[in-house]
Amino acid sequence: MADIEREAMEYDVVIVGAGPAGLSAAIRLKQLDAELNVVVLEKGSEVGAHILSGAVLDPCGLDALIPDWKQKGAPLNVPVKEDNFYMLGEAGKIRVPNWPMPPLMSNHGNYIVSMGNVCRWMAEQAEEMGVEIFPGMSCSELVYGDAGEVKGVVAGEFGKNADGTPGPSYEPGMELHGKYVFLSEGVRGSLAKEVIAKYDLSKGHCPQKFGLGMKEIWEVDPAKHREGTVTHTMGWPLGSNAGGGSFIYHLENNQVYVGFVVHLNYENPYLFPYMEFQRFKHHPIVADLLEGGKRVAYGARAISEGGWQSMPKMVAPGVALLGCSVGMVNVPRIKGNHNAMLSGKAAAEAAFEALQSGRSADELSAYETEVRSGAIGSDLKKVRNVKPMWSKWGLLPSLALGGMDMWTNTLGFSLFGTLRHGKSDAAATGEAANFKPIDYPKPDGKISFDRLTNVSFSFTNHAEDQPCHLQLKDASIPLKVNLPKYAEPAQRYCPAGVYEIVEEAGKDPRFVINFQNCVHCKTCDIKDPSQNINWATPQGGDGPNYPNM
Template sequence: MSEIERESMEYDVVIVGGGPAGLSAAIRLKQMDPDLDVVLLEKGSEIGAHILSGAVLDPCGLDALIPDWKAKGAPLNVPVKDDNFYLLGETGEIRVPNWPMPKLMNNHGNYIVSMGNVCRWMAEQAEELGVEIFPGMACSELIYGDNGEVRGVVAGVFGLEEDGSYGPNTEPGMELLGKYVFLSEGVRGSLAKEVIAKYDLSAGKEPQKFGLGMKEIWEIDPAKHKEGSVTHTMGWPLNSSKTGGGSFIYHLENNQVYVGFVVHLNYQNPHLYPYMEFQRFKHHPMVAELLEGGKRVAYGARAISEGGYQSMPKMVAPGVALLGCSVGMVNVPRIKGNHNAMLSGKAAAEAAFAAIKAGRASDELTDYETEVREGAIGKDLKLVRNLKPMWSKWGLAASLTLGGFDMWTNSLFGGSLFGTMSHGKCDAEATGKASDFKEINYPKPDGKLSFDRLTNVAFSFTNHEESQPAHLKLKDPSVPVNVNLPQYAGPSARYCPAGVYEFVEKDGAQQFVINFQNCVHCKTCDIKDPSQNINWTVPQGGDGPNYPNM
C-alpha cells in the first residue's frame, strides 16, 4: 500500500500487543532508561479486553520485573490453598494423589488471578514510567526497510470498504517506526505468522501444537465456595485414548469460580465439537453439584500454544523479536505460560536496551534468543518437553505414567531416557476424514448448567462494526463447500467456539457463511482448518471481545 499517504512517528521500540509479554518489555525498557521512547499498541478496546487465561499465576515473572509488586497493589489476592487432581469417568472420579508428582507441579506459592486485571495493573505501571499506550489500535501491516528488515507497523486503519479497499471515509492509519519491533500478539498472531514465514524461523523446529481453551466465570452458592482451591481434571468427557485435554476449576474471590475446559487441537475425529464437550463436562456429578444454584456471568475462548521446547521457532529476525505466546512458552503439564511471557518481555527489553546503547538498530537481538533458550524459560520448558508428544502418541494413561517418570528424571538428573520426542503432524493435518469416524450425538444444553453457543457468546461482550470487511479471509472461497464439507463434514461449524462459521442451504445448494461479528479472536480456525484455507487477520481496532475479569 505504498501509494497510501500516512503520518509516521519514530520510537526506539514499538511493541505490538498489551499482554503480559508486551507490557513486561515496556516496563523493563523504561526501568533501564527513562529516556527511551517506547510505544505499545493494543487491538482491544482497552488493555485486558482481549486477555483470557486460566489463570494460576507463578509470580516468578513479576518477582523479576517488579519485586515490590505487593506494595504496589498488584491484583494477586488469592493464594492457592488446595491443589487437586482428578481422573473423571462418566459418573464418578478418582483423586490422583499429589505426592508422586514432581515438585514443579505444586501450585502452592502461586495465585489465582484474572490476567486481564493483572495486565490492566501492569499498564498502569508502564504509563507511570512514561510508556505510550494506545488501545484500540490494531496493527494490520508490517513495514520493511530497504534491506528486508522490519522497520515498524501500520496501526489504526479504520473505515475500509466492504471489499477491503480504501474509500473516501477510510482513515489510513499511521506508521510507527522503531529501532526494534516486538511482536507480542499472543497465540498465532497475524504479524508474527508473517514474520515466521518470511524469515523461515520454524526451519528445523517441530511444528507448533495448540489447544482450544474455553472458560466461564460463575458466581456460586457461598456455602460451596472454597477460596484458593484449585482443581484439574482429565478423562471424561473426552475419549482419553484419542483426544487430549482436561479442565480447570479455580475458586477466586467474591464467591466466583473459573470453570475452563481445554481440547487439544490434534484431535482426529472431525465430528468432535469442542464447545459441546465443555458444556457436557459441566454435567459431571462433581461439577454439576458445585455449579447448581449458581449463574454464569462471562464466557470466552482462545487458542493455547502447546508445542513447548521443541516447537519454539527462531525468535529474532532483522529488526524484530517474537515474545511470549508468539513463540509458544506454555508449560503444558503446569498449564502455565504467563510467567514465561513476562520473563521473555524482560529478556527482550534488556537485549534491545544493550543494542540501542551500543548504537545498533534493526539487527537481530541474538542475546534475547540465547537468554530464552538457556535461561529460566528454556529450563522450565525442557523439563516437560516430552509430555505433550507422549499424550498425543500414546494417550492419557501413558502420559500420566511415562510422562510423570520423564519429568522426574529430567528434574533429578537433567536428562531423559526418551531424549526429545517429536510432535509429528501439525494440528490441521491430524484431522481425519469424516467417513472414518462416527458422528457424536451431544445432549441439548439445558440453559442452567450448559448453554448454546450463541447465547454464551453474548457473555463475551463481543462486538464488531458490521460494515467493515470480514477479518477472516478465505484463500480459496470454494474449499469449504467443495472440499471441507464432503471430506471432513464441515468441521469449522464445530471447532469454532463462537459460531462464526455455518453451512446453510440456499436454492438447493450449500453455502458457507462467515458470521465474523461473533469472533472472539481465539484463532482456532487459522490453526485447525484441515485445508489451511482460513487466514485470521485483525479487524479494525477496538473490535472483538470485551472480557471483564478473564
Template sequence: MSDIQRETMEYDVVIVGAGPAGLSAAIRLKQLDAELEVVVLEKGSEVGAHILSGAVLDPCGIDALIPDWKEKGAPITVKVKEDNFYLLGEEGKARVPNWPMPPLMNNHGNYIVSMGNVCRWMAEQAEALGVEIFPGMSCSEIVYGENGEVKGVVAGEFGLNPDGTPGDGYEPGMELHGKYVFLGEGVRGSLSKQVIAKYELDKGVEPQKYGLGMKEIWEIDPAKHREGTVTHTMGWPLGKNAGGGSFIYHLDNNQVYVGFVVHLNYENPHLYPYMEFQRFKHHPLVKDLLEGGKRVAYGARAISEGGWQSMPKMVAPGVALLGCSVGMVNVPRIKGNHNAMLSGKAAAEAAFDAIKAGRVSDELTAYETEVRNGAIGKDLKSVRNVKPLWSKYGLSASLSLGGLDMWTNSLFGVSVLGTLGHGKSDAAATGKASKFPKIDYPKPDGKISFDRLTNVSFAMTNHEESQPSHLKLKEPEKQVEVDWKEFAGPSQRYCPAGVYEFVDTDTEPRFVINFQNCVHCKTCDIKDPAQNIVWTTPQGGDGPNYPNM
C-alpha cells in the same frame, strides 16, 4: 493500496500487544533507561479486553520485573490453598494423589488471578514510567526497511468498505517506526505468522501444537465456595476422542473460573469442542458446584502447546517474538504467563544493550540466548516430552511415562526419552469424515449448559459490520469442496463462537462467515484441514470485551 500516504512516528522500541509479554518489555525498558521512547499498541478496546487465561500465576515473572508488586497493589491476592487432581468417569471420579507428582507440578506459592486485571495494572505501572499505550489500535501491516529488516508497523487503519476499498470516513492509520519491533500478539498472531514465514524462523523445528481453551466465570452459592482451591481433571467426557482436560479455580467474591481445554490434534472431525465443555459441566463434580449459581462471562482462545521443540527462532533483523508468539506454555503445569513476562524482560534487556551500543535493526541474539539457556528454557525443556507422549499414546502414557520423564529431568537434568517429536500439524491430524462416527451431544439445559450463541453474548464481542471480514479464505470454493465434502464441515464445530456455518445443505451447500461473532481465539487458522482460513486483525477496538478473564 500501496500509494497510501501515512504519517510516521519514530520510537526506540515499538511493541505490538499489551499482554504480559509486551507490557513486561515496556516496563523493563523504562526501568533501564527512562529516556527511551517506548510505545505499546493494543488491538483491544482497552488493555485487558482481549486477555483470557486460566489462570494460576507462578509469580516468578512478576517477582523479577517488579519485586515490590505487593506494595504497589497488584491484583494478585488469592493464594492457592488446595490443589486437587481427578480422573473422571461419566458419573464418578478418582483422586490422583499429589505426592507422586514432580515438584514442578506443585501450586504452593502460586496465585489465582484474572490476567486481564493483572495486565490492566501492569499498564498503569508502564504509563507511570512514561510508556505510551494506545488501545484500540490494530496493527495491520509490517513495515520493512530497504535491507529487508523490520522497521515498524501500520496501526490505526479505519473505515474500509466490505470489499477492502477506502470508505467515506477512511483513516489510513500511521506508520510507527522503531529501532526494534517486539511482537507480543499472543498465540498465532497475524504479524508474527508473516515474520516467521518471511524469515523461515520455524525451519527445522517441530510444528507448533495447540489447544482450544474455553472458560466461563460463575458466581456460586457462598456455601460451596472455597477461595484458593484449584482443581484439574482429565478423562470424561473426551475419553479417546481427544486429549485435554478441565480447570476449576475458586477466586474471591464467591466466583469460580470453570474452563475446558481440548487439544486440537484430534482426528474425528465430528468432535464439537464447545459441546464437550458444556457436557463436562453436567458431571456431578461440577454440576453440584454450579447449581444455584449463575454464569457471568464466557470466552475462548487458543493455547500454544508445542513447547521446547516447537519454538521457532525468535529474532530476525529488527524484530523479536515474545511470549506466546513463540510458544512458551508449560503444558503439564498449564502455565505460560510467567514465561511471557520473563521473555519480555529478556527482550527489553537485549534491546537496551543494543541501543546503548549504537546498534539498530539487527538481530537481538542475546534475547534468544537468554530464553533458551535461562529460566524459560529450563522450565520448558524439562517437560518437553509430556505433550508428544499424550498425543501419540494417550492419557495413561502421559501420566506414567510423562511423569517419570519429568522426574528424571527434575532430579538429574536428563531425559531417558531424549526429545520426542510432535509429528503432524493439528490441521493435518484431522481425519476424513467417512472414517469416524458422528457424536451425539445432549441439548444444553439453559441452566448449567448453554447454547453457543447465547454464551457468546457473554463475551461482549462486537465488530463493525461495514468493515471487511477479518477472516479470509485463500480459495473460497475449497470450504465446500474440502471442508464440507471431505470432512463434514468441522469449521462449524471447532469454532467456539459460531462464526462458521453451512447453509442450504440439502441442495448446494453455501459457506457463511459470521465474523461479528469472532472472539479472536484463532482456532480456525489452526485447525482448518485445508489451511484455507486466515485470521487477520479487524479494525482496532473490535472483538471481545472481557471484564476480568
C-alpha cells in the same frame, strides 16, 4: 493499499500487544533507561479486553520484573490453598494423589488471578514510567526497511468498506517506526505468522501444537465456594476422542473460573469442542458446584502447546517474538504467563544493550540465547516430552511415563531424549468417512448453554461494514473440499459459531462466515484441514470485551 501515504512516528521500541510479555518489555525498557521512547499498541478496546487465561500465576516473572509488586497493589489476591487432581468417569472420579508428582507441578506459592486485571495493573505501572499505550489500535501491516528488516507497523487504519476499498470515513492510520519491533500478539498472531514465514524461523523446529481453551466465570452459592481451591481433571468426557482436560479455580467474591481445554490434534472431524465443554459441566462434581449459580462471562482462546521443540527462532532483523508468539506454555503445569513476562524482560534487556552500543534493526541474538539457556528454557526442557507422549501413546501411559520423565529431568537427564511432535494439528484431522458423528446432549440453559447465547457473554462486537477479517484463500474449498471430505469441521471447532453451512430447500448449500461473532481465538487459522482460512486483524477496538478473564 501499499501506495497510501501515511504519517510516521519514530520510537526506540515499538511493541505490538499489551499482554504480559509486551507490558513486561515496556516496563523493563523504562527501568533500564527512562529516556527511551517506547510505545505499546493494543488491538482491544482497552488493555485486558482480549486477555483470556486460566489463570494460576507463578509469580516468578513478576518477582523478577517488579519485586515490590505486593506493595504496589498488584491484583494477586488469592493464594492457592488446595490443589486437587482427578481422573473422571461419566459419573465418578478418582483422586490422583499429589505426592508422586514432581515438585514443579505444585501450585504452592502461586495465585489465582484474572490476567486481564493483572495486565491492566501492569499498564498503569508502565504509563507511570512514561510508556505510551494506545488501545483500540490494530496493527494491520508490517513495515519493512530497504535492507529487508522489520522497520515498524501500520496501526489505526479505520473505515474500509466491506470490499476493502476506503470508505467515506476512511482513516489510513499511521506508520510507527522502531529501532526494534517486539511482537507480543499472543498465540498465532497475524504479524508474527508473517515474520515466521518470511524469515523461515520455524526451519529445523517441530510444528507448533495447539489447544483450544474455553472459559466461563460463574458466581456460585457462597456455601459451595472454597476460595483458593484449584482443581484439574482429565478423562471424561473426551475419552479417546481427544486430549485435554478441565480447570476449576475458586477466586474471590464467590466467583469460580470453569474452563476446558481440547488439544487440537484430534482426528474425528465430528468432534465439537464447545459441546464437550458444556457436557463436562454436567458431571456431578461440576454440576453440584454450579447448581443455583450464575454464569457471568464466557470466552475462548487458542493455547500454544508445542513447548521446547516447537519454539521457532525468535529474532529476525529488527524484530523479536515474545511470549506466546513463540509458544512458552508449560503444558503439564498449564502455565505460560510467567514465561511471557520473563521473555519480555529478556527482550528489553537485549534491546537496551544493543541501543547502548549504537546498534539497531539487527537480530537480538542475546534475547534468544537468554530464552533458551535461562529460566524459560529450563522450565520448558523439563516437561518437553509430556505433550508428544500424550499424542503418541494416550492419556494413561503419558501420565506414568511423563511423570517419570519430569522427575528425571529435575536431575538433569531424560531417558527419552527429546521426542518430536508429529504432523500439524490441521493435518491431523481425519476424513469424515472414517468416523461416526457424535451425539451431544442439548444444553439445558441452566448449567449448559448454546453457543450463540454464551458468545453474548463475551461482549464481542465488530463493525459489520468492514472487510471480513476471516479470509478464505479459496472461497470454493469449504463446499467443494471440506464439506464432502471432512463434514466441514469449521461448523464445530469454532467456539463462537462463526462458521455455518446453510442448507435451504431448492438451493445449493452456502458457507456463511458470521465474523461479528469472532472472539479472536485463532482456532480456524490453526485447525482448518485445508489451511484455507487466514485470520487477519479487524479494525481496532473490535472483538471481545472481557471484563476479568
